[in-house]
Amino acid sequence: MKDNQFTQKSTTITTLTNEKPKSIVLFGSESSGKSTLTNELSNYYKVFSNPEFSRLYLDTKMKYANYEDTNSLIFEDVEPIAIGQLCSENQIENLAIAHYHSFYFLDTNLLTTYIYSKYIYKKVPFWLDKAIQNQNYSYYLLLKPNTKWEFDKQRGGDEGRQFFYKKMKEELESRNISYSEITELNEKRAKEAIKIIDFLLK
Template identity: 30%
Template sequence: MKQRTKIIAITGAESTGKSTLARALATHYNVPFVPEFARSYVEQLHRSYTYDDVIVIAKKQIEQYNEMLSQEPPLIILDTWLLITKIWLDVVYGKVPAWIDQAIKETRIDTFLVCDTDLPWVPDPVRENGGADREKLQQTYIRELKNYHFPFYTIKGNYEERKKAAIKVISSLD
């Protein structure tokens, strides 16, 4: 009998090593991963993003998830996910379409890995939430994970320590 695909979503505030961890886990398990879509989308805009842009990002995240799931790999690693986009909409625009909340409730994620803020924030042209905002958002992500009753583990330390901790969590899901 075919095993069910395990789905791991990586979340956390800006500059916490989410993309680095996603790539490392994909390499370790020799599986493809769903890269962060928002960053590449916003970088190519050459203007300030809008509410409609964030909606496009949300729809693409759902599309990428479904496309990856249809391939039936043993493991899916999501570098960020719709939960971050929901919070982004709420924090920046004060409104979130009901379909996003429903999609979050209906999407199967086996566990979330929350990258801790113990790595330094590194500014770049896309990042906008360092300092106290970063910590506030981190707590918002954790609160939302609890509100949706998603299992999650906080991943701390340097990049190698994070990778080892994440592998330990994923191995425990068998």
Template identity: 30%
Template sequence: MMAGPARIVILGAESSGKSTLAEALAAHYGTVWVPEYLREFVETRGRVPFEEDQFGIARTQRERENALAERASRFLFCDTSPLMTAIYSRAYWNRVDAQLAALASAHDYALTLVAAPDVPWEPDGLQRDGIERRQEVHRMVIETLDERRIPFVQVGGDLPQRLRQVRGLLG
């Protein structure tokens, strides 16, 4: 584990409520959260990423996480991680390049949460694939965590239910 606040990562498919949960948890615990850099990437470039963009996206996500850890108190809530970027690389291109794989292997979070795909689907510009892909990616997340023996807790329901579940874990 890294020194500093306990890093809590929220993984999950698109439109599964990760950002909403991360922001609400940060507000509840009086700390900061790390937004998903991929959203900014898509908005500023006006396109979805290409395969060669994946490592840079994951690296930027981790750099922002490290920077915000210095401002966090007790917990740092992370909306995604390099592991999620690697899962999407596998989903779209059937492979993960060596640099991204190495970055994704450093999954050193105090707690890994998986957002269940049980909230209403909300299209979000260029980034969204569709509700069918959401189920497929969710399955890939669970399988990847199981394969790597990374313990996780799946959270589901509406936002108040998800907050109660996480507060029960964190106190």
């Protein structure tokens, strides 16, 4: 991998001056391999990554508030999820700054929260769109949901993930957001993502 201002090679850290670290978003519907790929990329580039806050939120609700699964969530849950996601994104950016990393990965982001709220509840918190604009995400990797769907209580089903994949793609295009789609499977998936990221880093 070539040295450049956007990343680091091996354990050598590239220091930036008066420049915020870049954010690369792993974007996609449920059970599309975002968390796995985020961890693989974070380990490969030796930079920080941020987990999806909504999973932590629902884990807590399931443990302490008798929420049975993702269907138990209501619109009133959207705002605390969005706030938690926003805070976690800002925290990981601060960690990247403190360690002189020039970029970091996000396993989903505020736009994910916006889309799910928009289509499930037909409304979104009034401040959310402005917050998305202020986060100024650098680049998106959209994961095609061609992985095997795996059940857990935080997921709806394969039909739902296909629906939201289409809506996420539409949202990126309607907002004129630059993205690349990840379509490979298994060990080829990380290689495809690395090839795209290395191209961006030239």
